[in-house]
Amino acid sequence: MKKIAWITDTAAQLDEAFIQQHNVHVLPLSVVFDEGSYRESIDLTQEEFYDKLRLAKVSPKTSQPAIGEMLELYEKLQSEGYDFAIALHLSSGLSGTFDSAQSAAEMSDFKVYPIDSKIGSFPMVKMIEVGDRMFAEGQDADKVVATIQGMAEKAHLSFIPSSLNQLHKSGRVSGTQSFISNILNIKLVITFVDGVTVMKEKVRSNKRAKQSVMSALRKDMETGTVPEVAAIHCNNAEDAEVWKKELLQEFPELKVSVVPLSVCVGVHAGEGTTGLSWVSY
Known part of the structure; x- marks a missing residue:
């Protein structure tokens, strides 16, 4: 059975149990306040963010993971013996994360299938669940990718x-x-x-x-x-x-x-x- 990694970003809001169960690697989106940038779920909790948001005189900005961070993750997965990864990201209509994943995949020797979820949050969780189940049943990557893309439309x-x-x-x-x-x-x-x-x-x-x-x-x-x-x-x-x-x-x-x-x-x-x-x- 092939060794498969899932990659996503913090738009999916996965809990730790889900991350461990499905072997998901999460790239953090960032929030940029006047005083600096904070990586979601790493440098800043939900509670801390809303505390800062209430006090902010200028609305913060958001920032996507850097291509270098993606390449570093791809190289790490390759060195750990993974055959390939499925990278499911926040809608390209809202963030450049998916486009960066495509560029990083083209630059890497490691096989990555980037997918535009066309959404965020809960549907991304279900896409990973369905895809992981299909892999467990012996389905190939192309079939899994096509199924997830179909889910994005619904x-x-x-x-x-x-x-x-x-x-x-x-x-x-x-x-x-x-x-x-x-x-x-x-x-x-x-x-x-x-x-x-x-x-x-x-x-x-x-x-x-x-x-x-x-x-x-x-x-x-x-x-x-x-x-x-x-x-x-x-x-x-x-x-x-x-x-x-x-x-x-x-x-x-x-x-x-x-x-x-x-x-x-x-x-x-x-x-x-x-x-x-x-x-x-």
């Missing part, structure tokens, strides 16, 4: 920022839009379309925003199979747990987990953001 992630304050600070909306939206309690529903985030709806009240996301979920459940859903959040596990309970009341057999989003999402969406993510089969 992955969904929608989120609702708690307010537009951080979107304004990060330059995504104007100060006037932020002020008016907060006064009128307008909520945005932001979703992934073809690998980029777009505003799907602008509605009055969080309840209506959640109904919009739930409608998308019900539609996918009617046309396909959705065995698991993640209630995602930016430092707002309490509201994500509420959404989980609401999901289980309507779909008692559904597997629902509560998953934090990468702090790189928090840079733009802001603290308090919640949403749902799933993969339709």
Whole structure:
């Protein structure tokens, strides 16, 4: 049986048990504040990030792993006797990480299959799970890559920022839009379309925003199979747990987990953001 390594980045938000079980090597995304750069999950915890974000006068920036860091990892895996690696990264529509992985793979003697997840967070976890299971069943790399790419087309992630304050600070909306939206309690529903985030709806009240996301979920459940859903959040596990309970009341057999989003999402969406993510089969 071939010795296979998985590579991803911190957009996937893998826990340590998953990393060990599936032999995943995680490259950290970075957040750059005025005083310096911090590698997600290494130099900065979720709690520390949001503490710093609240105090920041200037919105931080995000940064991808360097090509040199990728090449170093590829050489290390080759020296440890791996036959090849699958490198699954955050959507190329949001980050240059996938493009860097492609460039690094071309520069390395080690065989790497870079994959654009076209999304982030929970669907990346499911892609690794499915791919690892296929390898255990004896499937070849080309088949696994094709399957994961197919999953990327059926992955969904929608989120609702708690307010537009951080979107304004990060330059995504104007100060006037932020002020008016907060006064009128307008909520945005932001979703992934073809690998980029777009505003799907602008509605009055969080309840209506959640109904919009739930409608998308019900539609996918009617046309396909959705065995698991993640209630995602930016430092707002309490509201994500509420959404989980609401999901289980309507779909008692559904597997629902509560998953934090990468702090790189928090840079733009802001603290308090919640949403749902799933993969339709």
